[in-house]
Amino acid sequence: MEVLQQKPSNYAIHTSPAHDLRLVECEIPKLAPNECLVHVRATGICGSDVHFWKHGHIGPMIVTGDNGLGHESAGVVLDVGEAVTRFKPGDRVAMECGVPCSKATCDFCRTGLYHACPDVVFFSTPPHHGTLRRYHAHPEAWLHKIPDNVTYEEGSLLEPLTVALAGIDRSGLRLADPLVICGAGPIGLVTLLAANAAGAEPIVITDLDENRLAKAKELVPRVRPVKVEKGESSSDLGQRIIKELGQEAKLVMECTGVESSVHAGIYATRFGGTVFVIGVGKDFQNIPFMHMSAKEINLKFQYRYHDIYPKSISLVAAGMIDLKPLVSHRYKLEDGLQAFATASNPSSGAIKVQILDD
Known part of the structure; x- marks a missing residue:
């Protein structure tokens, strides 16, 4: 069984309107009643992460302040809020990073098109910080358990x-x-x-x-x-x-x-x-x-996705889709800036760059 040990430093990768890229130290988040504290073990760098860094926007989504990157992530639950019922410390999870309002008055949420919710919080899309950090608080409803035969790397690749x-x-x-x-x-x-x-x-x-x-x-x-x-x-x-x-x-x-x-x-x-x-x-x-x-x-x-994560997990767990060969480069969280340099350089030959944290 995995030994759960919390490290003191919550490192994250941030950018800003100045198009810089920084390894920053953040506070370890305090949990809302419906949230789980996740140690993010693997995060893939997406083209959108590079785009927000280099260009500062994607369409109407504009970097206007300090902004944490990353939304292709998987990890292990370290702690749970008092209202959480589906997860416990030690559970291995993939994170669905588009969190809609889920209100009965929202036509899109009510009809199952929650990815179109106008009040969706999509981690890493400004102004919301992403999941490319050591510790992240994630709503219970948008976590998905991954079986033991699915690695954290594969868990992060479930997003693409x-x-x-x-x-x-x-x-x-x-x-x-x-x-x-x-x-x-x-x-x-x-x-x-x-x-x-x-x-x-x-x-x-x-x-x-x-x-x-x-x-x-x-x-x-x-x-x-x-x-x-x-x-x-x-x-x-x-x-x-x-x-x-x-x-x-x-x-x-x-x-x-x-x-x-x-x-x-x-x-x-x-x-x-x-x-x-x-x-x-x-x-x-x-x-x-x-x-x-x-x-x-x-x-x-196509704009994002809805109700697909369980299908992705089933296909990978059954061996019908093998995501492992997509990973071309691996870096530690502390070497995240180098990881972005590789992901953004066409001559590197990168397919999918992974940032890992043990």
């Missing part, structure tokens, strides 16, 4: 897997659907794992980086990689994708948010097909309007 599974659910992917995944970054690769488990066939994945395409082939040997060439038109890339797929795609999962990549996905889509955008891109983008109109192509989007 949940993003991918939400996309699979909402896109309507069915067995033997011909699929294109645009982008072989962390979300693209975990979408590949999810689509493989869901039975998509054939599958093409695109990227500029040959190493990422090689990783995709390692994860799912039957995937067909297409390297994006700089300067190539989106329509030409779309034709190469169709050739490699052997047909036009019924579904494109766009995981980059890059305008030219969205266009290529559109040009690779069959009449009546769907381009489903998971990636985060520029505030305003152009689209090939008349091409989409003439082919009745559906363009859909």
Whole structure:
């Protein structure tokens, strides 16, 4: 059994409107009656963490003060508030970091679309501090137990897997659907794992980086990689994708948010097909309007997720999806600044950078 021993220093990684990045020492949080104190054992660095640091905003979400980063986390419960009934010290947990208001007067919470709650607290999205810290107080209702055969690293990777599974659910992917995944970054690769488990066939994945395409082939040997060439038109890339797929795609999962990549996905889509955008891109983008109109192509989007964490845990625990190969770099919490330097440097070859705390 794991020995639970609280360390004196609650280190965290913060940024600010000055675009700095700091290892700070915070107070150990005092628990509300419905909260659990979690020793955060593993946190993955998300592209949004890097974006908030480097650019200070994502759309309307703006860093206006000191802001803690991180929302892909798992850990162990150290203490519980007086009203907590589902957890006890020693329980291993993954943290769902979007906490809605859950009021009966909120249409979105009442109808199950809690990710759309206008009063949601999403840890790491300004002005709310994230979970990239040693000790974090988390509401009991938004913790999920992870079984002993799921590591803390895998527990933290449940968050990007949940993003991918939400996309699979909402896109309507069915067995033997011909699929294109645009982008072989962390979300693209975990979408590949999810689509493989869901039975998509054939599958093409695109990227500029040959190493990422090689990783995709390692994860799912039957995937067909297409390297994006700089300067190539989106329509030409779309034709190469169709050739490699052997047909036009019924579904494109766009995981980059890059305008030219969205266009290529559109040009690779069959009449009546769907381009489903998971990636985060520029505030305003152009689209090939008349091409989409003439082919009745559906363009859909995703904002976070709801009611997916239990599915993610089940798939990983059963061995149907193996997340472990996604981790390319590991750092201690005290070396968090170096971890961000690696995650933000394209030449590092990073897929998923993990920050660990024993």
